[in-house]
Amino acid sequence: MNDIVTLQGVAKRYTRGKETVEVLHSLDLTIPQGDFVALMGPSGSGKTTLLNLIGGLDQPSDGEVRVAGERIDGLSGAALARWRARHVGFIFQFYNLMPTLSAQANVELPLLLTPLSKAQRRQNAQIALQIVGLADRAKHKPSELSGGQQQRVAIARALVADPTLLVCDEPTGDLDRKTADEVLSLLQTLNREHGKTIVMVTHDPKAAEYAQRQLHMDKGTLVPGNVP
Numbered sequence: 001m002n003d004i005v006t007l008q009g010v011a012k013r014y015t016r017g018k019e020t021v022e023v024l025h026s027l028d029l030t031i032p033q034g035d036f037v038a039l040m041g042p043s044g045s046g047k048t049t050l051l052n053l054i055g056g057l058d059q060p061s062d063g064e065v066r067v068a069g070e071r072i073d074g075l076s077g078a079a080l081a082r083w084r085a086r087h088v089g090f091i092f093q094f095y096n097l098m099p100t101l102s103a104q105a106n107v108e109l110p111l112l113l114t115p116l117s118k119a120q121r122r123q124n125a126q127i128a129l130q131i132v133g134l135a136d137r138a139k140h141k142p143s144e145l146s147g148g149q150q151q152r153v154a155i156a157r158a159l160v161a162d163p164t165l166l167v168c169d170e171p172t173g174d175l176d177r178k179t180a181d182e183v184l185s186l187l188q189t190l191n192r193e194h195g196k197t198i199v200m201v202t203h204d205p206k207a208a209e210y211a212q213r214q215l216h217m218d219k220g221t222l223v224p225g226n227v228p
Contacts, residue, residue: 002033003033003066004031004032004035004068004164005066005067005165005197005199006066006067007028007029007030007053007063007064007065008063009027009063010026010029011025011061011062011063012046023220024046024050024053024060026063034191036191036213038200038201038202038210038214039199039201039217040201041218045217045220046220054067054165054167054199055090056075056080056087060073067087068083070083087165088167089160090168090169091151091167092154092171095142095147095151096154097142097150099141101141102138102140103138103153103156106157107129107153108121108125110157111125124161125160126138128157128159131156131159131190132152132155132159132186133186134153134156137149146179147176148175151174155171155183155190159196163196165196165199166190166196166199168201169201171200172202173203184210187200198211
């Protein structure tokens with residue numbers, strides 16, 4: 001099985017005034033195709049920084065980041081944006097939907113950067129909404145949807161370009177337990193039945209149970225944890 005994510009010797013430093021803070025320390029990680037990984041750890045442990053490196057939203061200070069067969073740590077901003085559009089679907093705690101657009105139009109947004117025709121964009125968005133169980137809500141605006149439904153629209157938007165990898169940052173952090181479990185079950189289905197590789201940051205041990213394995217971070221390094 002191919003590795004979708006390979007990190008070697010990755011460090012990330014930020015400068016705050018005269019102080020340099022190292023958030024990740026010489027970190028190595030591999031994630032095979034079809035894996036569903038939950039990244040856990042206390043606030044400030046580096047989980048979101050690591051997720052942003054994997055998703056191409058940030059670049060390391062040192063080390064190599066290979067994702068979907070390409071070394072991305074040296075790409076220019078424009079090349080990185082093209083790579084993200086092709087390979088990564090993002091799901092965040094807050095749904096980041098456009099309030100004036102319908103669910104259908106929100107899901108179509110990533111496809112506006114592709115050469116697909118208007119009819120093909122519409123069809124792909126309809127398929128994505130069907131996968132997340134919201135085909136009957138396609139014309140509804142976010143204000144007309146529950147929090148769980150809005151997150152499903154966000155998941156459909158992440159899926160619509162058929163990305164190699166789904167990157168999720170606290171995807172259920174704004175949801176009640178029942179709705180969170182429904183969204184996590186959907187992610188589990190996307191992993192098991194559609195073969196999507198998923199990397200999810202979460203503080204919630206119950207959410208992490210939906211993943212195939214859990215990786216624990218502390219002070220910028222990976223530490224031994226409950227890895228099934």
